[in-house]
Amino acid sequence: MKKFCIIYFILCLNFIFSQKISLKEIGGNLKTESLVKYLAKELAVKYKEKDIAAYYDNMFRINMINENYDVSLSQLDSVRNVYKKSNPGAASAMGSQFEIYINTVKRTRDNKIFDKIYEEEFRKKYEKLPLESQMILPQYFDTSAVNFDKEINEMVRESAGKESIDIVDALKICRKYNSYNVAKKSFGLALPLLKKLEKEIFTVYDSIKINTKDNGIVTLSVVLNNKKKGKQSTILINTIYSGADNLNTAKEFAANGYAAVILNTRGKYLSPDNIEPFEHEADDIYDAIDWITRQTWSNGRVGMIGGSYLGFSQWAATKKMHPGLKTIIPQAAVGIGTMDYPMTNNVFMSYSLRWLNYVMNNKMTDDAGFEDTKNWNSVYKKWYESGRSFRKLDSISGKPNAVFQRWLDHPSYDAFWKKMIPYKKEFSKIDIPVLTTTGYYDADKLGALYYFREHYKYNKNASHYLIIGPYDHSGAQGYIKGEFRGYTIDPAAKINLNKIWLEWFDYILEQKDKPLFLKDKVNYQVMGTDQWKNAASIDIFDHNKSRFYIGNNEKSLYLSEIKLDKNKFAALKVNLADRTDADEMLNQKNNIVDNVLYSKNNLIFSSGILDKSFEFSGNFSGALSLSVNKKDVDLYINLFELMPDGRYFLISNYIARASYAKDNEKRNLLPENKKIAIPINNNDFVSRKMEKGSRLVLMIGVIKTPFWQINYGSGKDVSSETIADAKEPMEVHFYNDSYIDIPLIQK
Template sequence: MKKSVLILFLIAMSIASFGQEIPFKKVELSDSIALANQMQQLAVLCDTQNLSELDVFKVEVIRGNYKAALVTFKKRIKEIQKDQRPYLDVYMHYAEARLSSNFKDAFKNSYNKYVNNSDDIQVINLDKALILRDPTGYYVSNFNTTYANIKSEKISQATAQDLVKKYFLTTVFSSTRAIYFEEIKQDHKRRYTVNDSIVIPMKDGAEVSVVIVQRKGSTTTKKSAILVSSIYTGTNVASAMLAASKGYVGVIANTRGKRLSKSDIKPLEYENTDVYEVIDWISKQSWSNQKVAMFGGSYNGFTQWASMKHKVHPALKTIVPMVAIAPGIDYPMENNVLHNYSYSWNFYVTNNKFLDFEASNDFNRWNTLKNAWYKTGVAFNKLDSLDGQVNKLWNTYMQHPSYDDYWKKMIPYKEEFAKIDIPILTITGYYDDSQRGAMYYYNQHHKYAKNPNHYLLVGPYDHWTAQTKPQESLRNYKLDKSALINIEEDIIYQWFDYVLNGKEKPSILKDKVNFQVMDTDTWMHKPSLSAMTNDTLTYYLSGTEIDDFHQLKSKANSSKVDLTVDLKDRESMTNTEYYPWPLEKDNINLKDGLIFKSEVLKEDIIINGSFTGNLEFSINKKDVDYSVIVYQLTPENKYFHLSYYIGRASFAKDREYRNLLVPNKKAQVSFNNSKLISKKIEKGSRIVVVVNVNKNNNAQINYGTGGDVNSESIKDAEIPLKITFTGNSSISLPVWNFNK
């Protein structure tokens, strides 16, 4: 073996020297021995000169050079904080165990010692990274797909390196998964008492399944409960353990019908009564001090607001809703435009008592479905016919395109916010998909309640990181160091200690509205949303063209700008770039929609808040779904995605009642609930605005007949949509002017 490796090494040197391709003949993926031998040979032939230390380690491991690999790896791992390396620690224990004659026992013993020596929070993070978000299936699938797609008998160095790195991940996790799963789970049993057999009867006869987690060895003193109310059965135990490790009792209540509940699964519909009754049950337990706090993100944020629909339970002392969805507001529709991502979510949460990951992760099914729908042009309410499986919840959504009583009964409505008088900390992100939901609750509470004790924390986070802990980069944008706060483990529990135990308020909450200013490495703190700004930068759309851009003017003008969209054309799409991913890029599609560009900014400003629009136009249809995207064009000619709005013109005045447009008659359509952001815009930048009609495979297509959009089809698209914007159309950016 040593001789053959030496020969391969010499061949590798020759190949690397002349940049030649590497011979490659596929073996059966099911033949693990042949595959391992091939990957080892390929690793020896890999040039590691330009690889990172971590990638060199991976190649060395597959070569079988475990000692050399560990020397490389241990230098690198010292630079990484322990809570950021759950995967890396698996790599290290794997390589060390490979030096033993009994790999499984060696890995089990070393990983057991590692877990036992870790504190509560570290083990919880291991659970979240390795069990809750188990990566093994993805790694195996990714390697197999990459391998199967190789058609040539020669591959480049880049392909060889990629294949070896993917094989490393497949090998490491496949061979250790069962061991570290068991070690982590056994360690949980050592630290916590978990009662997962509780079923609470509701007043209407339904059932709710509850899990209680307490830290072993804690005192018998009555404790406050931290409640998570969730439809995501089986995913919140780590959060309850975190609560227990922080000195509280962790409680999880699952939506009726989930887990041990024998009731029918009804997402969204009964949290407005069920969560209140769960809080009441908690307050009567022998271990309870009659203080309950709630937190959670997305659906688990919605349930907190739902619990206060009718009244606030006396035991509920505070809530921390993060990235909270608001049914009928931002889910499943956004400004009354229904997106199709909720179609698969319904199966994910209702197919069984837990979660149907197989259905949720069947990306081929969902991509095929939305592409087939778009290509055929059938009505949106025929999606499940194309899919071949009835989607009851989806069909219910179809019946409620406006914000009607179906949605209103789920969460507080108007004056119902007035009675909510407990401390609240709302957390969201500039790139959170549910920011509109989070801000809807925040704004409605401030509108109807007198001087609410309601704080807002917002930064450059997305739907996931605004619930947990941001990483160094978000969608290719490197975050400022001041933005790297630990939301779940630090901020939330500082807040609970403040409200429940009379300790200091989190230091980051210096005022009611707290937001990180991107590209300044600072936070700003203001008493209200309106105080975020001291000026407005207003631009008017203009028909004047320079190069590929229409111009943004500082004053209203008499020009007109035409946009024509062929709604029956299914060879192309429009408005495909409205979603901010990545945040910064070299180019945008200058042929998609109307593109407007401002003059160069002569001084630095900060965009703080949500941009607004007042569009004046005439159209040959009775309705239109439109979007507005705002970019910063940096002095380096990079496009940075600042914010966007997408909505239905007929619901612009009122989400509850549809007001159709009059064809070919001038109309004014305004909006004020675009995505909130705070970012420094340096002088020399320009503002670029894209105005477009929404026609793609991610959402309904509004054909403009004035009928039910869900029932419209390509048959209604014979006449192209023609829209003419006037120079009275404006986009206003809320700014903080340093010189004012």
């Protein structure tokens, strides 16, 4: 969970307006405690935030520093209320370290009795928590006061001599100081109490090493419920995010009657091997399951669960299926290779290096380095403005990375990627039940849907269920937010995914009833209707599509059901050598709902006003009839609803490298200045009610941003191209016989 909280805080910061707090009033007094107290008082007045969860999450900490304890506790409860319906276990436990500390301070006037009162408050809170919340409580006390102290002192030093400080930085300092203060004064008391209470419930075997068949070493941790007698089914979680809090996740499943095993990716935790993400899961998970099924406490039945990389690893496990593996629950599963990470449709993302450092800098996870958005944006900016090749990104960051370079050597979906997960007909052999979860705004949605579609393509009788709704990456893993990126989700979307997942394990492994929520194979929430719908197949959404032609009638750019002169076109010219827009690109909000659209390096086409309400359910597809004065081009397409109130709602997006659009395994360069058809093979799924009076708005642009590699169109390996390859501006002509097919169902 720690990973999701870190990512959520990073995203929250993107919504804070660029305000500053003057430091003139405190003169040269930059002692940490004095500075923090000053900043907290200023933030209490100046801090504004549209996202309710983020607002209260920051304000309760600010009020703790300001010693407004009752207000702080009330705001902490407001944070919990955001997650109460979707994740009640986590909602009850989150912030407990602060609550216990506040209640102790409120009762304590003499430091001599602090320890005694703290234990009373700790036990009182612990006993009130439901079992599932007790199991995850330790993760809130898994913090190093020493590390926080170092980070705070560094941030304070950076502020020295400045006349003001950004609100974002002020918040970071206050948050870290508050966590440091609580950890320093109370965690030494909390941790022994937790261990004592947990030993009564669980037996934990940590640091188990097993040898793989190819002489690798992986580390396992096992958690057993002391009250559970006899042989048990096992929940296996394969993770690259090694950390003490993984045991807390295992305890949640053990509390529900399962043996729980954490498998750390080869090279992580106590493994002496090199860290090589994605490369060994298929073999190592097989060996781990083999070990599990031979233990005295195992009944030979294993299920897997987890999100993102953990979701990928479950599909890796099906590449070489162990007979003991009975079901998987991949959440927001990474589509490794060209599906969504480290490439989306053969276009590499800069974020891939940031993530590699996150998991490779040490045997655990480098949370502090990953969280440092300012540093990573400066790396992206330095690379972008330098015009150097994408291959130099790791060197520019100051830390060359062999895995990053190895990935760049494989821009096609070749044998290197194919060995990691099932490929084509290998999906036909996957005969275990699967429950997939993803979200319309999940960064790994394309991966999750790739596995879902391929499984049914090659196994018509697959038992594979899909839950998809208005969630981001963490939401698809059970941490559903009521509001994000400017969009407030429907109340119906706030479901308890953790409950459904546990019911699924009970259904498959313990022969209990199927989760009531799963009405059919595809279960999707229609945004704007506050209801869920169900379908027997995802393919049925391709049956009812309306075709809109992309055109230029010399007066406007339009989307029309009528095709005009196919020889006419809309022209887009992009100077790939221009790097004056770095800050502008890095500061893009990328909101789901917004008042304006970014209109540089793109063309925007609009439809007429919809005279009826429609349901958009499925994905848009189509073909671009274009010519370009280069041998290649990377394009993006964003589809919006222009609502009657004038705001734009992002429905779906798509990016692709034109030379791979027809085949992600083989690059076919474009003929220069010749009209060709580029298919839009969009592996997406979104559902939203579009109101009468709305318009469809399609944005088509050339990718030129610090967040993605830049395709100069020379025909060389894109990762090796430099700004010297830009030469004359790229010019793309989009002809009037280009079209998109949109799944609109009349309401």
